[in-house]
Amino acid sequence: MDFLKIVMDGFLSKSKYKILDKYYLRTYREANDVYYSSEEFFDELLAVIENMMNVVSESRMKLISDCHKGIMCIQEDDTKSEEAKKKEIGDFKSQIDTFKSINNVSLHVDTFIRKYGIKYVGLYSGHLYESHLNFALEHLKLAKYTIQLEEGESKLVELNKKQKDLESEQSKINDNAKIEDGAEKSYENVSHLNWFRLAICFAKGDIPIFIQDSKDSAPYYIKKFLIEDGDLKGKSLESAINGYKSYLNQTWGENEVSMNNKNIFSNSKKDKNIRLVLDYCEDNRVEICADFKRFLEEISTD
Secondary structure, three states: OOOHHHHHHHHOHHHHHOOHHHHHHHHHHHHHOOOOOOOHHHHHHHHHHHHHHHHHHHHHHHHHHHHHHHHHHHHHHOOOHHHHHHHHHHHHHHHHHHHHHOOEEEEEHHHHHHOOOOHOOOOOOOOEEEHHHHHHHHHHHHHHHHHHHHHHHHHHHHHHHHHHHHHHHHHHHHHHHHHHHOOOOOHHHOOOHHHHHHHHHHHHOOOOOOOOOOHHHHHHHHHHHHHHHOOOOEEEEEEEEHHHHHHHHHEEEEEEEOOOOOOOOOOOOHHHHHHHHHHHHHHHOOOOOOOHHHHHHHHHOO
């Protein structure tokens, strides 16, 4: 890209000069389409403007230097009266004060172009003032800062998305690991359910796993369990017993036929439910009774 032309077009156009930062932003977005990074684009423009400022500053310093030389020549001139010397030296000092202001010294555009952009000779006219160049420099920095903010926000959005993707992927990995090594404590999700609480009672020996007369014995054991556990939860004893009775009767009766199969250790549920019970007992240091161990040995051969 022709960065000198971009600067000259913006600097020497009255309409663009009023909105230089917007002009630089618009030009950058066009440059970005041809793969210029923001840093590369703005650094190139900055170099052009700083070069202009150096040239104007050198011109100003040369004028000041010439004035000092003029003063020295006057002081060494023996042909002039002291009064004449004083007046001429005063004029030079006044010029020096004028040249020290960045608003009072300019460089004709042609002078700069003939040195740095010969192909543009005759296309531009006007003068380069340091104050105007400072104005252009500040607007260039403002445009660069605006782009950096936009890019920063874009990167932040991208980083947030990557973070969420990583968290999602890590969650999947963790879930898979739990499933693979059995670390997932699924019993925590079922520990409040009637069937699981009965299963723990079987494991502890609070309710016998081997029983003959299930119909007569079920209410007795459930009543004993509910009263000792103190978990009626506002229900009547009879209502609470009914919530457990079918699980107990069908588990004792080894029911595999019923569409509403509530045999806790039926073949279709055996492996999963036993795993849950054993995990619970291990984690909570519950001692498994001998009858339940014998039961596990028997069903493992089925």
